[in-house]
Each structure stands twice: as structure tokens, then as C-alpha cells.
Amino acid sequence: MTAKPWLRYYPDDIPATLTYPEKPLYDFLDQAAEKHESAPALIFFGQKISYGQLRELVDRFATALVHIGAKPGEKISLMLPNIPQFVIAFYGALKAGLTVVQTNPLYTEDELHVILRDSQAETLITLDRFYEKVLHVQGKTNLKRIIVTGVQEFFPGLLRLGYLLKERPKRIKPAPPNIYLFSDLIRSAPAHPPEIPVRPTDIALFQYTGGTTGIPKGAMLTHKNLVANTLQARSWFPRVQLAQETCLCVLPLFHVYAMTVALNLSMAIAAALILVPRFQIDDLLKTIDRHRPTLFPGAPTLYAAIANHPRVKDFHVSSIRACLSGSAPLPLEVKRRFEELTGAVLVEGYGLSEASPVTHCNPLYGRQISGSIGIPFPDTDAKIVDPTTDRELSVGEIGELVIQGPQVMAGYWNRPEETAHTLRGGWLHTGDLARMDEDGYFYIVDRLKEMIICSGLKVYPREVEEVLYKHPKVLEAAVIGVPDPYRGETVKALIVPKPGTSPTADEIKAFCAEHLAKYKVPTIVEFRESLPKSIVGKVLKKDLR
Structure with a gap:
């Protein structure tokens, strides 16, 4: 088999190999703020936060974490939907030298307990509406500090007032050193970051995945892993313009796909990131019509909901230019209908938590094959092996997809045996059955995991x-x-x-x-x-x- 046959299908403006700077993940934000201080970084229900303002908020939160006793290397659980506080807490925690534990706010108490106990998180930030749930499991975990915020804190004035009058959110009384209010921490902390050295090899993130067993385990992703995958994703969008794009984020940021292809990529290109905390198709179409996003990473269900909406032609959706679909197979009819309505290019990709997550994608401006997950990202190698012997298989044969690349995780948290099994032979064993054609395009056939x-x-x-x-x-x-x-x-x-x-x-x-x-x-x-x-x-x- 020819080594990396897919390279001949790389468009001329996508390099086969990239340079990866030795820097922490949050440097993307700092560089954007340095060069595009007044450009919008976040859009939330019409409220805009500039890159300069976002960096200041991140620096304040990072300093606040240090002041309340969080130490480098500790774990912090982010149990938040798509709101500005997620972005602030995410990069602030990284600047404080902490490891972020991605936590679904919809978890039940049983599920939350499993994640907190396994990760050994000592700090958690969540919404006031989930506060009682956290309190119920705190005593069975290592949690020392709970930071509480409200979804309304970054609403525009009238919307905030209306929310407070209608919802009447529960007032949480701060009780240091255990209970803190996000707003108090931001207000009282100085607007400069703590002087904490963060190395590229430090663990930035625990992304929990069930893997082959179904028992949640934390994939440890380093700053280097996430910087690499962000730059790989950046290379796949060769026509974006710095500080000129608007990215629509509907997928939850606690999902690794949205974190990389929406959040981190937006920071890398100084794009405005539209945060949508809850998917509701009519509201989403209004958001698209109002803010005119150009980039829209998503999942097939999102594109299908838009394409099949009976009044979609009443909304301006033609601003969308590029979409990368992940998380599930992209039906041909959904792709065709969505592209016809918007004029955008919609391509299918593939990834997994253990790879930060993206490893394959169809080129946006090159050869696309329906039913294929596309070709490997720059500096990513992939092959098909026999699931029992790890012997490399020939073109067209079905076997397990295995991957190498700078985005592959450091291992599973506190699971050396599963780490050794999954990363055996220097390859990430995905657990997915696939095949590769003679041109180097890959196709997922089934899942070894019954996920x-x-x-x-x-x-x-x-x-x-x-x-x-x-x-x-x-x-x-x-x-x-x-x-x-x-x-x-x-x-x-x-x-x-x-x-x-x-x-x-x-x-x-x-x-x-x-x-x-x-x-x-x-x-x-x-x-x-x-x-x-x-x-x-x-x-x-x-x-x-």
C-alpha cells in the first residue's frame, strides 16, 4: 500500500504537515486579544463581549481561583451550558494551572457522583439551578469549593430583568471557604493573570468517555494535544479570514467536538462565537437570521432540523459558508438539502474523545465522498488492522481503525491497563470497524463498541x-x-x-x-x-x- 495515499487529495491550500508552537491552549485567546482587542469574541442573546473584555474576565477568574486556594494540577469540574461563564471558567482554569473536567450539567446525581469521585475534582462551577444536586453528592467526593453562577448574569439589561422577574432564581448565599459566587470572584479579583507556568505537556482536560467498557473514564488531553487539533482544524478551513468570521455554537461546549471546532478554533481565528445554551429550532433560525454566522460546526440532527423546517425560507441562512458535521453519520439527503438551502459547504468528519477529537474529514474545497468520513488531518496517520492480531489489512478490507498523531491523548486517568491496551503499539485503537479505499478515504462500517x-x-x-x-x-x-x-x-x-x-x-x-x-x-x-x-x-x- 502506498504510504498515505490520501495526501494527493489534499487541496493546494492545505499543507500535509504543520508547525505546532510550544504554548498553552489559552494563548490563542491572548493572541486574539492582543491583535483584535475590540473585535467581538462572544455573542450571547445579543450581548457582545470583546476579545479585550474576555481576556480581562479570564485573567480575573484565574487569579480568583488561586486566591480561594486552588493549586496547579488540581481538577475543576465545569458543569455549565453554553454561556459566557463556561468560556471564562475554561480558559481561566487553564491559566491557573488546573485541569478542566468536562461535566454535563444534565447528569443525574448518580452520574455526577461517578465523574466527581473518579476525577477527584476539588472545585466545581455550576448554575444556581443545579446547586442542590451538587450539594447532595459533595459529601461523597473530594469537592472543597463550589462556585455558583446564574444564566442571566451576561444577559442584556431588559432580558436579564425579565428573567429575574419570571424565573425568580434561588439566591445562593456565599460561605467561604466552601461556597462562592462567580460574580463576586470576578468583581474582587485583579485584572491580571497569576504567574503560574503552564507547560505544553500539562494535562489541560479530562474528557470522560465510556470507551469499550461503558464505564466512564477520563481521556487526558494535554495543552499540546488541544493546540495541535485546533491548528489542524484551522488548516481545514483555508478560506477563513482573521477577525472576520462568526461561528455558531449550538453543540454543548462540554462535548469535546464543540470545545475544539467551535470554541478553540474561534479563538485561533479571532472569530465571534455565538453561544446557544439550548437547542430550539425556531429560536436557532432567528439567531442565524440576526447574527449571520459564517461557520457552523454541528451534528446531522441540527442540519436536518434546519433543512426540514417548514418556514426555513423565511430566514436569512445564506450567510453560512462552511460546516463540519461530526458525532454521527451524515445522511446524503440532509447534506444535499442543507447545502441547497444555504449555499454552504457541509462535510462529514470523524473523531473521538481520545484524539481531541478530530482525526478525519472530507475536504471543504476538494474531493468529497458521500458515506466517507474523509481523509486524515495533517500529521495524522491512520490504517486498518485486524482487531485480534493488529496486523495491517489491505485496501478495502474491514478491520479496526487505528490512528497516530499529535492530537492523541496522553492516556486514561488512573487506568494504566486500559491506556496500554488502547494505545498499544504506538497507535490509538478506536474500537470502530472501518475500511479504506485505494485513494485513502475512510469509511466507518460498524462499532466494536456497542455505543x-x-x-x-x-x-x-x-x-x-x-x-x-x-x-x-x-x-x-x-x-x-x-x-x-x-x-x-x-x-x-x-x-x-x-x-x-x-x-x-x-x-x-x-x-x-x-x-x-x-x-x-x-x-x-x-x-x-x-x-x-x-x-x-x-x-x-x-x-x-
Whole structure:
């Protein structure tokens, strides 16, 4: 096989190799603020924060963290939606030398406890509406400090007033050294960053992933990993103009894809980042119409929602020029319809948490193949190997996709055996079955992991099954993903009831909702007398699909 056959399909304006500066991730923000101080960095419900203002807020928060006792190397959980406080806390924590633990604010107490206990986070920042949930698990974790903020703190004046009158958010009383208000910390801290050396090899992020086992584990991503993937992503958008772009961020920033391709990339090109904390299609179309984004990284469900909206032609959507779709396969009809409506270029890519996350993508301005995840990013090598022997396979053969590159993680937090297994032989073993054609384009065929992807969010069957087995009327349970025209996949539970019991589907769903985030709760529940099993008693999920 020719070494890296995909290189001949690189457009002329994308180099095969890049230079990666030895710098911390937050330097992208500092450089943007230095060169484009007055340019808008964030747009939130119409409120604009310039790069100069954002850098000052980040510096204040970093200094505040040091003042309240956070030390370099400690972990801080960011349990926030897409609001300015996420961006401020993210880069501020990195400037203070901390490791960010990405935390879904919709986690149940059980799920939150698992992440906090495993990461050993000592500081957490969250919204006032999630404060009680955090308090309930604090005693079972290493948490010393909780920082509380409100979604309204960066609203424009009238919207903020209306929110306070309507929602009447609970007032949280600060109680140092344990409970702090974000607004107090920002107001009292000086506007200069702490003098803490941060090395490129320091761990910037714990991105939790279920991997092959379904048990959450933290992929450790260094500043160097994230800087590399940001620059790789930057190279894939050769026609962007510095301080002239507007990026629409609907995907949650606690998801590694949005963090890199929306947040970090925007900082690298001094783009204005539109923060959308909750997806609602009518509101999203109004936001697009008002702010005219040029870049829109997303997932197939987002593009499908826009393309299929009955009144989409009432909105100005033609400002969008470039879209990178990830998290799930991109249907051809969605791509065709979205491009026809907007005039944008929409391409499919691929990545995983362990690679910061992007490794492959179809060129925006080059050869695109429907059904393919495209070709590897600059300085990224990929091949297909036999899943049992790791022997490299020939063109067209199906095997496991393995990857090398500067964006590949340092390993899993406190899991040396799984790290050694996943990074064996110097390659990241993705757990995904794929093939490569003679031109070096890759195609995902199936998943070794039985992971389900619902609207771009990962659901691990074992985690749902463990909850089902706690139900007093469940004897056996299996969870699979089934096709869904809107979400891509949805969660289906197959249950064998205990003798003498008659659970209902609604009863099962309600039980799951108490222990799982909403997107993990089965939408389909089927009852059976038995489940198909192998000779050793393993449920044969392939026979359930």
C-alpha cells in the first residue's frame, strides 16, 4: 500500500504537515486579544463581549481561583451550558494551572457522583439551578469549593430583568471557604493573570468517555494535544479570514467536538462565537437570521432540523459558508438539502474523545465522498488492522481503525491497563470497524463498541442496563440502538420481567429517568419471555436488531 495515499487529495491550500508552537491552549485567546482587542469574541442573546473584555474576565477568574486556594494540577469540574461563564471558567482554569473536567450539567446525581469521585475534582462551577444536586453528592467526593453562577448574569439589561422577574432564581448565599459566587470572584479579583507556568505537556482536560467498557473514564488531553487539533482544524478551513468570521455554537461546549471546532478554533481565528445554551429550532433560525454566522460546526440532527423546517425560507441562512458535521453519520439527503438551502459547504468528519477529537474529514474545497468520513488531518496517520492480531489489512478490507498523531491523548486517568491496551503499539485503537479505499478515504462500517449515538450524544448500553437491573421487576435486560429519523439512533430496552410481575413501558422509562440523563432514557421498551444467548450465556445483541 502506498504510504498515505490520501495526501494527493489534499487541496493546494492545505499543507500535509504543520508547525505546532510550544504554548498553552489559552494563548490563542491572548493572541486574539492582543491583535483584535475590540473585535467581538462572544455573542450571547445579543450581548457582545470583546476579545479585550474576555481576556480581562479570564485573567480575573484565574487569579480568583488561586486566591480561594486552588493549586496547579488540581481538577475543576465545569458543569455549565453554553454561556459566557463556561468560556471564562475554561480558559481561566487553564491559566491557573488546573485541569478542566468536562461535566454535563444534565447528569443525574448518580452520574455526577461517578465523574466527581473518579476525577477527584476539588472545585466545581455550576448554575444556581443545579446547586442542590451538587450539594447532595459533595459529601461523597473530594469537592472543597463550589462556585455558583446564574444564566442571566451576561444577559442584556431588559432580558436579564425579565428573567429575574419570571424565573425568580434561588439566591445562593456565599460561605467561604466552601461556597462562592462567580460574580463576586470576578468583581474582587485583579485584572491580571497569576504567574503560574503552564507547560505544553500539562494535562489541560479530562474528557470522560465510556470507551469499550461503558464505564466512564477520563481521556487526558494535554495543552499540546488541544493546540495541535485546533491548528489542524484551522488548516481545514483555508478560506477563513482573521477577525472576520462568526461561528455558531449550538453543540454543548462540554462535548469535546464543540470545545475544539467551535470554541478553540474561534479563538485561533479571532472569530465571534455565538453561544446557544439550548437547542430550539425556531429560536436557532432567528439567531442565524440576526447574527449571520459564517461557520457552523454541528451534528446531522441540527442540519436536518434546519433543512426540514417548514418556514426555513423565511430566514436569512445564506450567510453560512462552511460546516463540519461530526458525532454521527451524515445522511446524503440532509447534506444535499442543507447545502441547497444555504449555499454552504457541509462535510462529514470523524473523531473521538481520545484524539481531541478530530482525526478525519472530507475536504471543504476538494474531493468529497458521500458515506466517507474523509481523509486524515495533517500529521495524522491512520490504517486498518485486524482487531485480534493488529496486523495491517489491505485496501478495502474491514478491520479496526487505528490512528497516530499529535492530537492523541496522553492516556486514561488512573487506568494504566486500559491506556496500554488502547494505545498499544504506538497507535490509538478506536474500537470502530472501518475500511479504506485505494485513494485513502475512510469509511466507518460498524462499532466494536456497542455505543449508541443519540443526536450526537453518546449512550453506553451497559450503563443503561445497570440501571434497568436495579428495577425490582426486571429479570434480564439488554439495550441496543435502533435507527431514528431525527436523532440518528434512539435507545431501545428489551426486558424479561421477573416471574409474577407485569412492568409497563412507562414504569420502566420513569425509573430510568430518575437515574439517567434524559437522552439516555429508553424511548422504546419491549418485553420478551427470553433473550437470545450464546453458549456461554452472553446476550446476542446482533440477534435483537
